[in-house]
Amino acid sequence: MQSHRQRYKAVPRGFYARDVRIVAPELLNKILLAGDSRSGRIVEVEAYIGEDDPACHAAAGRTVRNAPLYGPPGRAYVYLNYGLHDMVNAVTEKAGHPSAVLIRALEPLEGVPLMRRRRARAPWRKGRPAVSDHELCRGPGNLTRAMGITLADNLRPLTRGPLTIQDRGIAAGEIAWDSRIGIRVGTERPWRATVAGHHSVSGRRSPTP
DNA sequence: CGTTCGATGCACT
DNA sequence: GTGCATCGAACGT
Numbered sequence: 335m336q337s338h339r340q341r342y343k344a345v346p347r348g349f350y351a352r353d354v355r356i357v358a359p360e361l362l363n364k365i366l367l368a369g370d371s372r373s374g375r376i377v378e379v380e381a382y383i384g385e386d387d388p389a390c391h392a393a394a395g396r397t398v399r400n401a402p403l404y405g406p407p408g409r410a411y412v413y414l415n416y417g418l419h420d421m422v423n424a425v426t427e428k429a430g431h432p433s434a435v436l437i438r439a440l441e442p443l444e445g446v447p448l449m450r451r452r453r454a455r456a457p458w459r460k461g462r463p464a465v466s467d468h469e470l471c472r473g474p475g476n477l478t479r480a481m482g483i484t485l486a487d488n489l490r491p492l493t494r495g496p497l498t499i500q501d502r503g504i505a506a507g508e509i510a511w512d513s514r515i516g517i518r519v520g521t522e523r524p525w526r527a528t529v530a531g532h533h534s535v536s537g538r539r540s541p542t543p
Numbered sequence: 544c545g546t547t548c549g550a551t552g553c554a555c556t
Numbered sequence: 557g558t559g560c561a562t563c564g565a566a567c568g569t
Contacts, residue, residue: 380561382561389561390561391561394555397554397555398554398555399553399554399555400554413554413561414551414552414553414554415552415560415561415562416550416551416552416559416560416561416562416563417550417551417552417553417560418550418551418552418562418563419561419562419563421561421562423561436561438561456563457550458550458563458564458565459564462564473562473563474561474562475562475563476562476563514561515561515562516560516561516562517560517561518559518560518561520561536562544568544569545567545568545569546566546567546568546569547565547566547567547568548564548565548566548567549563549564549565549566550562550563550564552560553559553560554558554559554560555557555558555559555560556557556558
């Protein structure tokens with residue numbers, strides 16, 4: 335039996351070597367694949383755009399932590415936030431131009447039982463009911479925990495290896511542009527792109543009809 | 544419905 | 557010592 339990892343090629347490096355505002359929406363409806371058994375459709379992303387973007391980690395210049403942003407495109411930038419959550423980005427543009435796409439939510443495809451077990455292992459979920467499928471990878475911290483993405487994946491190429499992104503031909507539907515979430519500066523720019531109305535998108539739920 | 548707040552680790556100043 | 561690109565519980569209206 336042929337796995338999906340074998341059936342689909344990874345998105346090539348050239349895809350990432352473009353303006354991050356082009357790459358971000360095109361990552362929607364592509365597949366993030368971890369290991370051989372966990373995957374999800376990307377439904378929410380944010381663009382972080384260089385040293386002039388106050389919310390970008392590169393805003394204060396190059397440091398030890400943000401060095402991956404200054405490297406070649408098509409690699410993962412993973413960092414620890416709030417001491418609890420690993421966040422995964424795809425580095426874009428070209429070396430020396432720090433920019434990346436934060437992957438904020440997935441619609442789980444393969445490996446749902448494993449994702450659920452990983453989520454249940456979080457200390458704050460002890461004794462709580464299991465989450466529904468569409469909540470497993472809803473939010474950047476939740477998706478890395480469900481997928482098993484960690485700091486060990488930092489700097490890994492997304493074009494090959496255990497952490498890759500594939501195009502399985504899901505058609506792009508309506509894309510909604512919005513302001514980025516959870517940041518204290520730079521909220522005025524509409525650099526968050528989502529698959530409109532998708533129930534795995536994080537943030538406040540759409541109002542009940 | 545809304546807002547506030549604790550957990551938790553480490554890069555950065 | 558400070559401040560997070562978060563999560564989810566607790567509490568107020």
